[in-house]
Amino acid sequence: MTAATSASSATVHFSRGIPPLEAIPSAAIAELTGSILASEPDRVFQYAPIGHHTGDRELRDQLGLFHTVDPDRVFVTNGSLQALDLLAAHLLKDAPGKKVLAEAPTYDRAVQIFERHGGQVSGIPLRHDGLDLDVLRERLQAEVPAFVYVIPDFQNPAGVTTSEEKRRELVRLSAEFGFTILEDIPYRELRFAGTAPTLLGELADSVDGARVLTIGSLSKVLSPGLRVGYVIGAPGTPRALAALAESTYLSPAPLLQAVAARAFASGLVRRNIDEVRDLLRPRHDAAVEAVRKSLGDVALCVPEGGYYISVHLPVRSPEEKFLAAAADEGIALTRGSAFYPADSAPPSGTVFLRLPFQALGGEEFAEGVARLAAVAQRPE
Ligand SMILES: Cc1ncc(COP(=O)(O)O)c(C=O)c1O
Incomplete structure (x- = not known):
């Protein structure tokens, strides 16, 4: 030095x-946890229900309210990393070519996960307002990927937010070429200035044939130690993910999901x-x-x-x-x-x-x- x-x-x-x-x-979460342990220990120390289980009922209701979506579209995971892992398994299983497109730069752990499932991850340059859509269009014409992974709000690592205009075009391209978009939004709520552009998942609701899966997390808005993440998709996706979950870990811990549900319901989140x-x-x-x-x-x-x-x-x-x-x-x-x-x-x-x-x-x-x-x- x-x-x-x-x-x-x-x-x-x-x-x-x-x-x-x-x-x-932490203190407020500990207090909520204490009240759950006092009021419903039998439920949270038992297995979660089995058979198409997509997560704690109350937590999915709360997430549905938070995002204004039907709770049947919500699937709860152990952190959003597990959502990425299950979705990669689900979307790459039968995908010919196994091509995945991602922003360059992007979240490195996501790339590692996609590659572990056989994905061939290719980078599309990230500009100050989102993906370079000219490059994306060229790549789509050459090969339709299994999915395109984006972090549209305050991106990790670049800090970039995808503009409203690019969001609309991305969703339109999803419908035109027939690929799924994974939008990963752990930082979305942490806006210090300006107004939030529309969620890709929300835009997709009004574009025929567009497919967007939204991946959320409580890690940056409540606690990463609870390991609560989730996927919002068409109801078929939660069902497919539930089958994958049941064949490996059954469900996220009931206690931690109950704590997360209470944190929403009490206004703590x-x-x-x-x-x-x-x-x-x-x-x-x-x-x-x-x-x-x-x-x-x-x-x-x-x-x-x-x-x-x-x-x-x-x-x-x-x-x-x-x-x-x-x-x-x-x-x-x-x-x-x-x-x-x-x-x-x-x-x-x-x-x-x-x-x-x-x-x-x-x-x-x-x-x-x-x-x-x-x-x-x-x-x-
Ligand atoms: C873009 C992105 N996705 C996913 C994650 C993982 O979050 P979780 O704690 O919900 O697994 C992170 C964590 O930093 C992240 O930056």
């Missing part, structure tokens, strides 16, 4: 997108969303300002919510060397190229960096990006 940075130099962690502890209402927005908004604003000041005009977009701002940073050295130099300066980063499907990459001469701001105070974030700027400017 150089003398310039050693004075202020605890490591700045730009490495993980997990909620800060102060965003999880809504309250916590408001509190998390208030907590993260100043961190977001400080991060946007710090990136502009220290790194210039390199952000992929100015996010209006979520956890991430990201950059294509011009550098003089290869990624591995850059990351090693950054680590020497006390900056912990995730390897940006890992967010790109194997056939895609950041623009040449740049590294892609995801900079999560949700757990960092403004000063700490600014210190981190100032260090990054210094590393980037060094001769090779």
Whole structure:
């Protein structure tokens, strides 16, 4: 570490997108859990019902209310990662070619899951307002994929939100070419400014032949430890997923689903969303300002919510060397190229960096990006 940075130099962690502890209402969740244990221990310590079981009845009712959909369209999973896993198993089983299209960059764990199920994941460039639809159209003409995976709100890792116009076109393309869209929305509620574009799933309801499956999660709005995620689809999808679930783990834990249901019914989820927005908004604003000041005009977009701002940073050295130099300066980063499907990459001469701001105070974030700027400017 150089003398310039050693004075202020605890490591700045730009490495993980997990909620800060102060965003999880642990005491309130513990209280709800206590009341469930007191009132219905027999139910939550027994197996869930078997045979086409799609999740705790009350939780599905609450999710139906939250999203204004019929609860029969909801299937509950152990976190949205399991939703991705079951959907990949379901959609890739008989798919010829096993092609999957995803944003480049995208959520790396999703790519790993799709590949584990035999998916051949190909990247479509992500612009400041969503997928590059010209490239997507060309690819669709060459081969119709099993599905297209998108994270349309405050994307992980890029922070990008897909515009209303692109959403409408994506849904239209789904109907025209006959492919399914998976929209993954864990950050959607964490909007700090502006108004939310329409859910793809909602748009699909009025486009004949369009197929969208929406994947939600309580990890960023209540607690990741509850491991509650869900899928919203046409009723046939919950039934197919229930069959997959029953042949492996039966159901998510009844206790945790009951806690989640109570958290919705008592208003805790809504309250916590408001509190998390208030907590993260100043961190977001400080991060946007710090990136502009220290790194210039390199952000992929100015996010209006979520956890991430990201950059294509011009550098003089290869990624591995850059990351090693950054680590020497006390900056912990995730390897940006890992967010790109194997056939895609950041623009040449740049590294892609995801900079999560949700757990960092403004000063700490600014210190981190100032260090990054210094590393980037060094001769090779
Ligand atoms: C886009 C995206 N999908 C899914 C997940 C996994 O969430 P869960 O905790 O619900 O499994 C994450 C977690 O960071 C994510 O960013």
